[in-house]
Amino acid sequence: xxxxxxxxxxxxxxxxxxxxxxxxxxxxxxxxxxxxxxxxxxxxxxxxxxxxxxxxxxxxxxxxxxxxxxxxxxxxxxxxxxxxxxxxxxxxxxxxxxxxxxxxxxxxxxxxxxxxxxxxxxxxxxxxxxxxxxxxxxxxxxxxxxxxxxxxxxxxxxxxxxxxxxxxxxxxxxxxxxxxxxxxxxxxxxxxxxxxxxxxxxxxxxxxxxxxxxxxxxxxxxxxxxxxxxxxxxxxxxxxxxxxxxxxxxxxxxxxxxxxxxxxxxxxxxxxxxxxxx
Ligand SMILES: Cc1cc2nc3c(=O)[nH]c(=O)nc-3n(C[C@H](O)[C@H](O)[C@H](O)COP(=O)(O)OP(=O)(O)OC[C@H]3O[C@@H](n4cnc5c(N)ncnc54)[C@H](O)[C@@H]3O)c2cc1C
Numbered sequence: 322x323x324x325x326x327x328x329x330x331x332x333x334x335x336x337x338x339x340x341x342x343x344x345x346x347x348x349x350x351x352x353x354x355x356x357x358x359x360x361x362x363x364x365x366x367x368x369x370x371x372x373x374x375x376x377x378x379x380x381x382x383x384x385x386x387x388x389x390x391x392x393x394x395x396x397x398x399x400x401x402x403x404x405x406x407x408x409x410x411x412x413x414x415x416x417x418x419x420x421x422x423x424x425x426x427x428x429x430x431x432x433x434x435x436x437x438x439x440x441x442x443x444x445x446x447x448x449x450x451x452x453x454x455x456x457x458x459x460x461x462x463x464x465x466x467x468x469x470x471x472x473x474x475x476x477x478x479x480x481x482x483x484x485x486x487x488x489x490x491x492x493x494x495x496x497x498x499x500x501x502x503x504x505x506x507x508x509x510x511x512x513x514x515x516x517x518x519x520x521x522x523x524x525x526x527x528x529x530x531x532x533x534x535x536x537x538x539x540x541x542x543x544x545x546x547x548x549x550x551x552x553x554x555x556x557x558x559x560x561x562x563x564x565x566x567x568x569x570x571x572x573x574x575x576x577x578x579x580x581x582x583x584x585x586x587x588x589x590x591x592x593x594x595x596x597x598x599x
Contacts, residue, residue: 324363333375337382337461337490343374345463345486350374352488354397355431357424358440382435382490385409390496393459396435396489404429413454413494415501415520419446425511435489441479441540444575446505448541449520451492452533459491466490478539499524502592506584508575516576517584521592528552532592537568537581544568547589557593561586 332350334340344350351370353359354377362368376382382397385406392412394403400420403409410417423429423437423446437445438458456471462484471492474481483489502521507513518535529552535541547564555563570581 322366324366324368326363329371329373331373331375333378335378337379337488340374340376340379340488341461341463341486344488347372348485352376352439354433354436355399357428357432358436358442376435376488384491387412388493392494392496393491394434394494395491396433396438398434400424400429400432400434401426403434413450413497413501415503415522416447416450418503419450419505419518419520422446422505422510428512434492438474438492439481439483439489441475441481443478443538443540444515444518444536445541446515446518446535449518449533449535450503451494452541452543453520453522453531454494454497455531456495457493458489459493460484460487461490462487468493472543475540497522499528500596502595504588504591506588514575517570517581517588519585519588519592523592523596530592530596532589534568534585534588536576537570537585539569542568551593557590560593561589564589 332343334343349372351373353373353375376397379397382395384395385398385408386393400423403420404417434447437447451471458469458471458474460467460469469482476482500523505515505518507515515536517537520533522531529548532544532548533541544564544567546567547560550560550563564586565582568585570578572578
């Protein structure tokens with residue numbers, strides 16, 4: 322049965338400083354950005370939280386900028402902002418490709434990068450991009466800030482190292498050399514959660530590719546053994562076998578484990594064959 326907003330309270334700070342103070346003083350507060358994930362839980366009647374911290378007015382978290390060679394994307398950036406950003410289009414085209422396939426225009430206008438990361442679903446479409454891109458998350462609390470490598474952020478299924486009094490402020494992506502590639506396989510082209518989602522970076526001959534995949538394990542995963550195998554000249558067929566040892570998909574409402582295994586292997590082939598054609 323759908324939940325009700327009647328007995329829920331919303332706190333709306335106008336600065337990041339105030340937001341962090343509120344979060345520190347009230348354990349029950351749950352951050353709320355575009356609300357596209359939280360609303361699904363409300364609609365399903367599974368949203369147990371009652372106190373919400375509305376981040377929507379914190380424009381400081383909407384910046385996209387270069388800090389030296391590092392691309393910094395504010396946590397509140399929406400997918401539409403990503404699609405429209407010239408900097409992101411030139412530095413991180415695979416994120417623009419993913420943003421264009423997330424939900425539909427309504428979700429792209431409202432859903433945020435920070436929400437996708439914090440929601441910690443292994444099916445989140447931006448996660449393989451940040452994992453392959455060796456991104457870093459900038460987290461803030463009243464105590465100060467810290468940077469956490471994206472590949473150390475998730476500790477298990479829907480679990481992260483984020484403390485109750487911290488917010489994700491930005492995701493920072495170092496300069497990427499080489500071809501970027503993104504593929505999502507869902508039930509249809511729009512409004513579909515991924516059955517398998519993969520991102521790859523191919524820096525070119527002599528360098529190992531960087532590959533990450535979502536929806537095939539409790540968290541998004543990098544594929545270090547597959548990457549090393551491809552770099553050492555192992556055949557694609559053998560690399561696909563290695564990939565299958567690195568993932569642990571399950572049967573669920575969206576797909577079967579076997580389908581996910583086959584699709585993951587096919588996606589690896591697509592990524593690698595396109596390299597051969599260059
Ligand atoms: C119809 C529909 C289609 C969708 N399609 C896709 C899809 O194709 N691909 C996909 O990956 N996702 C999809 N989603 C899921 C969702 O839209 C995305 O995960 C979106 O990025 C969530 O962002 P949000 O700002 O709406 O998060 P919210 O719902 O506001 O928050 C989600 C979680 O993140 C936390 N949070 C948010 N911001 C922060 C922050 N800055 N710091 C700390 N915690 C924070 C919240 O407390 C909450 O736990 C879809 C959802 C719907 C309803």
